[in-house]
Amino acid sequence: MPQPRPRFASWLMLLAMTLVLVAFSGCKRDAPEEAIRAQVTALQAAIEARSASDVADLLDEDFIGPQGMDRRGARQTAAVLMLRHQRIGVVTGPLDVELQGADRARVRTRAALTGGDGAALLPDSAQAWRIESGWRLRGDTWRITSLEWTPALQ
Template sequence: MLTCGLALAGCSREAPEDAIRAQVVALQTAIEQRSASDVADVLDEDFIGPQNMDRRAARQMAAVLMLRHQRIGVLTGPVDVTLQGEDRATVRTRAALTGGEGSALLPDSAQAWRIESGWRLRDGVWRITSLTWTPVLQ
């Protein structure tokens, strides 16, 4: 009986890939709801982005984008999660941001992005440690 209970408890834990995908959705929701603080919540305290952007600068960039656009939508492609051990992962996807009435792509020139992010499990929560984006079309 005890063994059965332990087995059920082990099954109730969310698989790492599912937990990361849930965080990707949380990030998308934070962007669409125009919440720079919720965007920052998905970023690790050691976050590093392009041009040595830290967590604070990423939050500020999100806030500026959100001030410029009353509506923001996120269109994503398939999300590819690659685990590296028990506490690290890489996530790859493609995305485009929409603004205005949901039809104008951000920035002003239409562009889709290849996005690669590093993730770390810290205190039971997956957060982004690194992020790069490159234009799909050049």
């Protein structure tokens, strides 16, 4: 079976990083920020459960990723990575949530994915990433509208 392209692993890592560090809140936060952090936690759970459809459910209908990746392409990329790795863990840094009005936000973090027993970095993406994601409130649910990542160690 061919090796997954680093772009796929990078996308998954980025998505995980951007959306995962939500559980660490020690101070009072605004309701929108709490809701976004909860969605990040849901994304982490979806990645670790290897559920590409649950990952896609968190993406906005207008989602755009690297190189013009749309929602469908993101779901397919996640599915390929999840088929390649029996176990996936997400290691993230703190989330920086910046609200932009009542219905938009920007989230920044750093992250890495683990594979196998949860201790080894995924072989084709042994890299830490800076992740930035855009969010939009649709109805009463925050969804990811954009995702960008760059290597953190350069």
